[in-house]
Amino acid sequence: LQKIQTISVNGNWPRNFTLAPNGKFLLVANQRSKNISVYKVDKTTGILAFSNSVVVPTPVCLLF
Numbered sequence: 001l002q003k004i005q006t007i008s009v010n011g012n013w014p015r016n017f018t019l020a021p022n023g024k025f026l027l028v029a030n031q032r033s034k035n036i037s038v039y040k041v042d043k044t045t046g047i048l049a050f051s052n053s054v055v056v057p058t059p060v061c062l063l064f
Helices: none
Strands: 014-019 025-030 035-041 048-055
Touching: none
Parallel strands: none
Antiparallel strands: 014 025, 025 035, 035 048
C-alpha cells in the first residue's frame, strides 16, 4: 500500500466509509454534520474527486 492522496471528508465526524460495488464511488458517512459525502474514484490512479454531499438524519453505517 502507498499513500497517494489526502482529501477532506467534507463533513464532521466521519463514522463509516465504503466503496460502491462497481468501485466507481467512495461514500463517507459524517455523523455530526449529518451528511454523506460522495467521491468519484479514478479506476486507473485511485485518486478521489469530491462529487456531492447528501443530507441525511443520522448517517452511521453505509451498506450496499
